[in-house]
Amino acid sequence: MTKPLVTILDDERAIRQMLTDALEEAGFETMSFARATEFEAALKTAIPDVCLVDLSLPDKDGLTLVHRLALEQGASVIIISGRAQVQDRVTGLELGADDYIIKPFEPAEVVARVRARLRKAAPAPQSTETARFNGWTAHFERYILVDQAGQETAFSHAEGEVLRLFLERPKRLISRANMQETLGGAAGESFDRAMDVRISRLRTKLGEDPKNPRLIKTIYGAGYIFLGDVSWG
Known part of the structure; x- marks a missing residue:
């Protein structure tokens, strides 16, 4: 059985490594990126099941990227961000994100949220599309x-x-x-x-x-x- 692919977009190396370790230990395949341009280039050949996206990126606006991912890729998008204001969370959800996790977080929480998104995205038995x-x-x-x-x-x-x-x-x-x-x-x-x-x-x-x-x-x-x-x- 093919492992679900989770992509990680965050400019902090320590967070990318922490999430990679936790997700791979939980049975997921991962790809991680420090910049939005690298991430977008990879999407031309990779089809992620869940995208973890930080909003504070060095080269592009994270909220704009979230909106495009939700609209064009159809992937489940979970925002991981240090922005804790209610308006940031509301804006992220309005633009198409499926969940919003505030930094700092426990890796186990992210793994649980990813699993929850995959369960909800899975088609029901004998359902049609x-x-x-x-x-x-x-x-x-x-x-x-x-x-x-x-x-x-x-x-x-x-x-x-x-x-x-x-x-x-x-x-x-x-x-x-x-x-x-x-x-x-x-x-x-x-x-x-x-x-x-x-x-x-x-x-x-x-x-x-x-x-x-x-x-x-x-x-x-x-x-x-x-x-x-x-x-x-």
Whole structure:
């Protein structure tokens, strides 16, 4: 069985070595990089399962890189950063990161978070990666939405998690607690705001009227309901 590949992007040698040792001991394959340019070059041939990304990089803005990784690569992204402000965590999640770990941290915590992301990313037994609803087709293996005219629109890994949750539970109320339990992450203002942003972006990509959406309805004080007719396969 192929070992999951975890890439580590951090300009501190000691942190790269600490994470490499912990992850490889836990059974993962790793690749580590000190600069974003080296990391991006490696992505042309390597397909990581999880990317660990520091925000304070010497050659590029870490938040911009996180957004591109989530949108174009479809990889699970975990930010590792010394920035502990709530706004930094919220911004990272809004841009598509799946988790945010504040330095200093224990290597065992990172290993646990990586394993959690891989469990959530793994397809359910007998599940499929294509869903059709109301003239749209969602290809989860390619992170692409296709409309009736064949026009393609990309969505991020994080947006895909929310979309899949809706499509797997059509016409059922999904509360914030349901979302937090299914998607993971710490409950609270940061999680709620990240969900609001992802749902807003999904509505935009689905051509929804923000004042009167037809598919993803907000039930104020309760949660959301997806009103489309969904078929898988």
